[in-house]
Amino acid sequence: MRHALAERPADIRGRAQIVTAPTGYVSGEESAAVHYVNDGDARPTATPPRPFDRGVGGRPTLVQNVESLALAALIARRGRDWYVDQGRRGGIGLITVSGAVTHAGVQEIALGSTLSDLAAGAGGLRGDAQAVLLGGYFGGWAEVDEQWGLPLEPRSMRARGLALGCGVVHFLPADSCGVEATSRIMAYLASQSARQCGPCVFGLAAIAEAMQRLATRSAHANDLDRVVRWSGQLAGRGACHHPDGAVGLIGSSLQLFADDFAAHQRRRCLTVSRPERVAVA
Known part of the structure; x- marks a missing residue:
């Protein structure tokens, strides 16, 4: 700059x-x-x-964010038609790809490209991926197979209950546990609280602690029920939207990894897991 x-x-x-x-x-x-x-x-x-x-x-x-301002300058210079022509369904965008891919990094894609296009641009998947995080930490987990051929385009994704958000796409390797990956994200989000309201300071911290016990297979009785109940109570009650994004991610994980969470409540893991770092969104 x-x-x-x-x-x-x-x-x-x-x-x-x-x-x-x-x-x-x-x-x-x-x-x-x-x-x-x-x-x-x-x-x-x-x-x-x-x-x-x-x-x-x-x-x-x-x-405004830097990407939008940069594109606005290019549109002013080259015109609307140039921008639309760059994408299949209305323009281009930057996507950060990480996880079970050969070459993690930032890609410029045509909005409307598919998840398979994104994986191919990253050199292909590195082994199997059991899930994909779409939209970063304020996004949600989804089935790879269900999303593989569908467009990464905001309106289409909203209709599927998803969001492109900050443009982070993370492929979770098959040998990484979804409960553990979500727990690490929740610990990070709780640590990033602005500490200005009770729902964020105490609510996110309590959820993160329960999630950590579940992830480490040292769950207290009813920890899973508490996470479900607390995350439902937290939405819309913070001074800002930080808690809302966090509980949205939890909701998607509880749905997609339901069997894994149930097993972790019983202090078992269904995945032969290795630690997985999820790209910060």
Whole structure:
């Protein structure tokens, strides 16, 4: 960014300021970004007002991600038809692919490409994949076979109860346990709480602790029932949407890995598992 800004005329450079935000999952939320610029505190604030009503310095503020702004500049230069022609169903996007693929990394794809296209672009699957995480940590788990030939396109995915979200696609290897993978994600999300409301501070922590006991096959009586009940109670009760995204992921895992969770409640694992790191979304 600094290099790009240095290439611009002096009058533009004088109007621009680059602010480096701290590393943190909630730091990229739009009100957190505005809060950090205004007060040096990278935590979400209560809305309304939204940043487009009152943001930096109290003025209406557009908060947008780098990919969207880069595409907007290209569309302004080359026209709408250029953008639409790049994709099968309306444009292009960046997708981060990880897990059971030969070459993990970022791909630029035509929106409407299939999961199989994505895997092929990553050099193919590396062994079998038992599930795929679509949309990152605020997305959901899905069956690979069910999604294999279907388009990675926002409207189509919404109709299937899925979301492309931040553009992270992770293929879970067949020898990795879905309960353990989900538990590690929940531990991370609980650690990234803005610590501004009870549902996030206490609710996510309690769920993460129960998930860890399930994953390590040291479950307390009714831990699985607690996770189901607590995740249902948590949705919509946080000061921001951090808890909502977390419990959405849990819901998909409880459905897809139902037999695995039941076995872990009995302190058994159905998978000969090796630790699996899931790409941060």
